[in-house]
Amino acid sequence: MQEDTVRQQSIINKLLYNSTWRGWLFQALVLLGLLGFFSWIIYNTVSNLQRLDKKSGFDFLSQRAGFEILDSPGVRLMDYAPGVSTYLDVFWVGAINTITVAILGIIAATLLGFLIGVMRLSRNRIFSAVATVYVEIFRNIPLLLQLFFWYFFALRAVPELRERWSLFGGLGGINKSGLYLPAPVFEQGFGYVALAFVLGVAGCWLYARFATARQFATGRRPPTLPVYLLLLIGIPLVVFLVQGSPLSWELPVFKEDGPILRRGYQADAGMVLKPEFIGLWLALSLYTASFIAEIVRAGILAVPHGQTEASQALGLSGGMAQRLIIIPQALRVIVPPLTSQFLNLTKNSSLAVAIAYPDIVSVFAGTALNQIGQEIEMIFMMMMLYLILSLLTSLFMNWFNARIRLVER
Amino acid sequence: MANASYLRTEDAPLLPPPVSDTGIAGWMRRHVLSTMNDFSSPGAGIRSVLMGLLTLLLLYYGLSALWGIIDFAFIKAVWSDPEGLKRGVCTTAEQGGVATGEVGACWPYVQAKVKLFIYGRYPESELWRPNLIFALLAAGLGWIIIDKAPGRRFIALLMLSVFPLAALILLTGGHAGLSRTGMVIMAVSGVVLTLAGHLGLRGVLGEILLAFGGGVRLLGLLFLIIAAVMFFMSIDYGLEKVPTDFWGGLLVTLVVALTGIVASLPLGIVLALGRRSSLPLFRVLSITFIEFWRGVPLISVLFMSSVMLPLFLPEGTDFDKLLRALIGVALFSSAYMAENIRGGLQAIPKGQYEGASALGLSYNQSMRMIILPQALKIVIPGIVNTFISLFKDTTLVLIIGLFDLLGMVQSSFTDPSWATPVTSATGYLVCAVTFWVFCFSMSRYSVHLEKKLHTGHKR
Numbered sequence: 020m021q022e023d024t025v026r027q028q029s030i031i032n033k034l035l036y037n038s039t040w041r042g043w044l045f046q047a048l049v050l051l052g053l054l055g056f057f058s059w060i061i062y063n064t065v066s067n068l069q070r071l072d073k074k075s076g077f078d079f080l081s082q083r084a085g086f087e088i089l090d091s092p093g094v095r096l097m098d099y100a101p102g103v104s105t106y107l108d109v110f111w112v113g114a115i116n117t118i119t120v121a122i123l124g125i126i127a128a129t130l131l132g133f134l135i136g137v138m139r140l141s142r143n144r145i146f147s148a149v150a151t152v153y154v155e156i157f158r159n160i161p162l163l164l165q166l167f168f169w170y171f172f173a174l175r176a177v178p179e180l181r182e183r184w185s186l187f188g189g190l191g192g193i194n195k196s197g198l199y200l201p202a203p204v205f206e207q208g209f210g211y212v213a214l215a216f217v218l219g220v221a222g223c224w225l226y227a228r229f230a231t232a233r234q235f236a237t238g239r240r241p242p243t244l245p246v247y248l249l250l251l252i253g254i255p256l257v258v259f260l261v262q263g264s265p266l267s268w269e270l271p272v273f274k275e276d277g278p279i280l281r282r283g284y285q286a287d288a289g290m291v292l293k294p295e296f297i298g299l300w301l302a303l304s305l306y307t308a309s310f311i312a313e314i315v316r317a318g319i320l321a322v323p324h325g326q327t328e329a330s331q332a333l334g335l336s337g338g339m340a341q342r343l344i345i346i347p348q349a350l351r352v353i354v355p356p357l358t359s360q361f362l363n364l365t366k367n368s369s370l371a372v373a374i375a376y377p378d379i380v381s382v383f384a385g386t387a388l389n390q391i392g393q394e395i396e397m398i399f400m401m402m403m404l405y406l407i408l409s410l411l412t413s414l415f416m417n418w419f420n421a422r423i424r425l426v427e428r
Numbered sequence: 429m430a431n432a433s434y435l436r437t438e439d440a441p442l443l444p445p446p447v448s449d450t451g452i453a454g455w456m457r458r459h460v461l462s463t464m465n466d467f468s469s470p471g472a473g474i475r476s477v478l479m480g481l482l483t484l485l486l487l488y489y490g491l492s493a494l495w496g497i498i499d500f501a502f503i504k505a506v507w508s509d510p511e512g513l514k515r516g517v518c519t520t521a522e523q524g525g526v527a528t529g530e531v532g533a534c535w536p537y538v539q540a541k542v543k544l545f546i547y548g549r550y551p552e553s554e555l556w557r558p559n560l561i562f563a564l565l566a567a568g569l570g571w572i573i574i575d576k577a578p579g580r581r582f583i584a585l586l587m588l589s590v591f592p593l594a595a596l597i598l599l600t601g602g603h604a605g606l607s608r609t610g611m612v613i614m615a616v617s618g619v620v621l622t623l624a625g626h627l628g629l630r631g632v633l634g635e636i637l638l639a640f641g642g643g644v645r646l647l648g649l650l651f652l653i654i655a656a657v658m659f660f661m662s663i664d665y666g667l668e669k670v671p672t673d674f675w676g677g678l679l680v681t682l683v684v685a686l687t688g689i690v691a692s693l694p695l696g697i698v699l700a701l702g703r704r705s706s707l708p709l710f711r712v713l714s715i716t717f718i719e720f721w722r723g724v725p726l727i728s729v730l731f732m733s734s735v736m737l738p739l740f741l742p743e744g745t746d747f748d749k750l751l752r753a754l755i756g757v758a759l760f761s762s763a764y765m766a767e768n769i770r771g772g773l774q775a776i777p778k779g780q781y782e783g784a785s786a787l788g789l790s791y792n793q794s795m796r797m798i799i800l801p802q803a804l805k806i807v808i809p810g811i812v813n814t815f816i817s818l819f820k821d822t823t824l825v826l827i828i829g830l831f832d833l834l835g836m837v838q839s840s841f842t843d844p845s846w847a848t849p850v851t852s853a854t855g856y857l858v859c860a861v862t863f864w865v866f867c868f869s870m871s872r873y874s875v876h877l878e879k880k881l882h883t884g885h886k887r
Binding site: 144401 | 455460462482486487490635706708713720723725726727731732736739740741820821826827834852863864867868
């Protein structure tokens with residue numbers, strides 16, 4: 020009897036005062052609260068859906084979509100056609116467009132950002148002043164405003180539909196309907212050229228390993244640049260010629276006469292970049308480049324000056340010191356924040372909805388959502404796409420980061 | 429010794445500095461030409477020539493861009509519209525106006541629309557209310573920013589507690605139709621819980637309350653605060669009610685950004701502590717929450733809060749668009765805030781945590797008195813930076829149909845009485861300069877703070 024109360028008390032005591040037990044007690048309480056909260060939300064949602072007589076589930080994905088989508092990479096790749104394609108195709112069109120603009124934006128922003136970041140550190144004050152002004156202007160103005168500026172203002176300065184500004188001596192041109200460029204047409208046998216190039220890249224990689232091994236063994240590095248040139252350009256070029264030049268260009272067609280409504284660029288010839296795409300791509304790249312420039316600058320400044328001096332003392336040339344000593348160390352500082360800039364750019368590509376570039380938000384969570392009206396499923400799919408993209412980018416950059424990380428003993 | 433004539437009795441006259449080191453020429457020589465005067469080898473020569481060409485190119489384009497802006501904004505600009513011609517004053521004769529030659533910025537249009545840009549469609553007679561709030565905000569922030577002002581901590585506390593409530597009442601007019609019973613229940617349970625917690629901590633009410641008194645008291649205080657807010661919101665101040673549909677422009681920008689940052693602070697602290705907690709459930713929940721919100725774009729969050737939130741709540745709860753956007757923004761920014769604060773928590777040396785436990789402080793006490801004060805101080809620059817990006821991101825609310833500064837500017841282009849070829853450029857310029865001034869000064873302030881707080885590591 021007495022032992023029992025002692026035992027009971029000790030359990031209560033433990034729950035109250037033993038930090039492990041107390042922790043579990045708190046967690047159980049919070050879990051209960053959360054379960055209650057979520058079941059409340061689910062109950063509300065279900066009853067709201069019933070009241071509004073809305074369907075649920077993913078059946079809508081196999082319905083046919085009846086609306087036009089602006090000519091864009093996704094439309095071309097998915098062969099999207101209104102009335103034939105399904106809403107699932109619409110999802111993929113949006114996803115492909117988002118991914119395209121994100122990848123192209125990341126490439127442009129990284130190149131420009133590195134350039135501007137290095138320029139900011141230049142001894143030449145004109146270079147550094149221009150770079151500073153660029154950074155301070157572009158990162159302190161909202162991206163949406165920049166997007167509006169490019170799309171509604173700058174790109175409206177180009178000629179009307181029936182006129183054009185000629186580029187590259189008439190091979191391409193730009194007007195309000197977009198930027199027209201010659202489209203590559205791959206003929207029979209181009210695959211061999213591509214194969215030769217891929218093999219060339221692999222060959223370069225193997226040769227670089229061989230050259231490093233030789234250098235470690237003998238102290239002399241065998242010539243690399245001629246070999247690289249031969250593997251990357253020479254052999255593919257020979258294959259190209261042997262196959263009878265299996266690549267031709269389809270030029271955009273610009274009509275200056277004929278019926279007035281038919282004048283201007285013809286829809287089905289050449290490659291066209293729509294103003295929506297150009298505006299979004301420009302705004303994203305220029306905006307993100309200003310952030311990347313700051314990251315690059317901070318990364319390079321983070322390498323102690325002693326490293327430069329030591330590399331000079333070892334007799335390395337300026338270029339070699341940069342390539343072998345400074346940049347590898349700077350990259351360690353640069354890569355983690357660079358990753359988050361890439362993620363930001365990908366997420367910011369959702370601003371496309373403001374200028375109706377058909378990305379996932381604009382075309383799937385916008386137009387398609389208005390027609391189907393199943394908010395929960397569609398917004399869930401959109402968010403999942405972004406989460407997966409974020410995850411993939413982080414995984415890739417973490418892998419890259421692990422490769423260049425300082426190897427500590 | 430005294431008459432040693434070979435000794436100088438006065439300093440030799442100073443030589444003038446070498447001409448080549450002074451003035452513009454010297455500056456150019458040292459900072460520009462020195463990068464392009466190496467012709468010691470063919471490679472270096474080519475490099476120098478390229479550098480020179482690039483410099484000239486940059487100089488040319490940089491100056492012409494600068495000149496373009498000055499030319500547009502000042503020289504070719506139309507400054508006034510004395511005859512009330514509206515669009516006529518900013519268009520040339522061919523376009524149906526009176527201007528001679530090319531027209532730059534159309535400032536009369538900005539004058540006509542400036543109220544719209546700042547307050548939206550807030551009623552004319554009630555404009556003193558937002559003005560008062562702007563003034564209070566400027567005064568409070570100014571006080572906090574000045575390093576040597578007395579009572580900064582107190583003012584900061586006021587800005588975080590009383591100011592938001594005052595702003596809410598002034599802006600809306602305070603006619604919140606809140607249920608009186610709910611308020612009474614809140615207040616009574618608040619008082620009971622606070623008392624119970626307080627007495628419990630002294631061991632009067634038994635074991636359980638002795639152990640959990642702190643938490644109970646905290647909950648009670650929270651209830652009391654909610655009851656107080658409800659009370660103040662439902663008093664009749666004799667102010668006209670202004671629904672949020674009438675708000676707009678810079679007012680909405682500031683409301684969204686400030687609410688986002690103030691609301692995300694407490695939530696961010698809880699999430700950051702949760703992420704570093706030793707209890708697995710809290711850790712998993714915090715990580716999921718943070719990574720989810722950080723992984724999706726703000727636009728999708730705004731979409732979600734404007735379309736999905738009403739579905740999640742009981743039938744008949746219908747609340748306004750601005751509030752929905754605010755909830756979305758607060759949740760979104762709390763994830764970023766949490767990561768900021770986690771950075772601060774990680775920067776605190778382990779000895780501080782150990783020292784706190786060695787003094788016998790509980791988890792709550794050590795966090796409240798030792799860790800958080802130090803961690804929050806470190807992350808202030810980070811918080812300012814988060815605020816800058818939030819401030820810029822508020823422009824996205826125009827996508828769900830709210831009119832912030834950019835939204836107002838954009839919508840003013842549709843006014844036919846001001847439709848000119850230069851209207852959009854003028855509007856974008858005004859909007860860009862406004863945002864730039866805000867963001868740039870905040871980023872300078874954050875740099876200043878970083879320098880000031882960077883104590884103890886300097887050699």
